[in-house]
Amino acid sequence: MASLVLAEHDNKTLSDATAKTVTAAAAISAPVHVLVAGQDCGAVAEAAAKIAGVEKILVADDALYAHMVAETMETLILSIAEKYDAILAPATTSGKNILPRVAAKLDTPQISEILKVVSPDTFERPIYAGNAIQTVQAPAGKKVITVRATAFKAPGEDGNAQVEKIAAAADPGTTSFAGEALSRSERPELTSAKIVVSGGRGLGSAENFKLVEKVADRLHAAVGASRAAVDAGYVPNDYQVGQTGKVVAPDLYLAVGISGAIQHLAGMKDSKIIAAINKDEEAPIFQVADYGLVADLFQALPEMDQELAKRGR
């Protein structure tokens, strides 16, 4: 049959997590179709059509899908589910919100956050905050899967999928979008940035977090944080890197004032290079860091800012 990938987007831009999810889908069941549900989301459909290996883009362009509310997305996906033997979404807050509803209605167990497709019915996924990796085999029948996008490579962008409009499905009328407060930032997006600079409780205040941001800006990096820093109110919740926050795998992850709780490590240990600055030389973060600097961050960060400036960054 075929697999269906739910596109992650904001009606303007397609998230690169979608292309990575296509890679996972292609290993399970080809051809791959991508569902773009949104409002005035033509540009997103065009971008999705370029993902190599995608056969068809299904576009449900309707006010009902402007914010991809889970209840309306459930009926939409179910309206076309019959044609697919695998339905996948990136394991983002949106994918996690929507897909279990679809799985329940299809009476099939969902497989969450897969890291690897071992064979079309067998997958690896993290459990216990990434402290163990489970290999699970799905029963015969439809598969519903969320994908940890950072664990898969994006295919090329030389695709030329056909774009087909599909009708909106019934509105269950239970839930409506009421507003949002999105973090605005000129910086790269956390989960797709090449460099991430993260701060922890060691920063001590929201004001001091600017030291991290300054260095991040020199490196054109995204800014992340540990749960402790978010809980303390230094930065908003969407900065959180960790098992229950965002999972990142940049080329460089620079952890500043982060001790390295298991929960945090689960969100960043697949980064290519990890560097850490912490004044406690026993901090667990050093056990995973390729380069560790034992130093007071209040000296090290301004020094790094100056040193980067000197080097023309």
Next chain:
Amino acid sequence: MKVLVPVKRVIDYNVKVRVKADQSGVDLANVKMSMNPFDEIAVEEAVRLKEKGKASEIVVVSIGPQQASETIRTALAMGADRGLLVKAEGEVEPLAVAKILKAIVDAEKPMLVIAGKQAIDDDSNQTGQMLAALLGWGQGTFAHKLELGEASASIEREIDGGLQTVDVKLPAVMTTDLRLNEPRYASLPNIMKAKKKPIEEKTPADYGVDTTPRLKVLKVAEPPKRGGGVKVKSVAELLDKLAEAGAI
């Protein structure tokens, strides 16, 4: 209004989990078990609703072994009114849990179910959404803030880009995120009082639900280890190394 809170007994979040040598699973022998932290937040939110006079009764449900009654007892000590233990040994998958909860909801008729967004053992993040779908209810997942009205709830949710607010008609399912509240510690008098609160016992068969796992776990392995690296002496040396490695 009645509020239903499902709670799960899991390895305490402070315990370092160990994979069994035969790769059949994680070693649970003689390990401290506690209430799933997200479920504690769910119980706390329900108790606060009761303290504000918005909830009339809090029913706590756990599906698991006999010892899960201790987890229920913890919730009762925090302020829940009564418990329901659905005795099941071994792994019960989220869909089976959702089916049992649906049957309980059909009988208890709560206006709000507050669940943790995920359990810290299997990290599935599915049960609340599945329950909402099976009931045909609306949901507010990863809740950051709840404003409960008579016929609807305004739920602020933690999403990847920041915060989103949805209006959900009641009855509904809400799942908790970390910053919804800070759970209280039960006081000694409340722990004593909780011992007198009733816990009813049932089995999945009472609800006509088969809990045989449908996913087959082939193995559970340690994650790939990252080798420790080198210590550098200065900021300049760190930047040199990162430049050499092509990272900056």
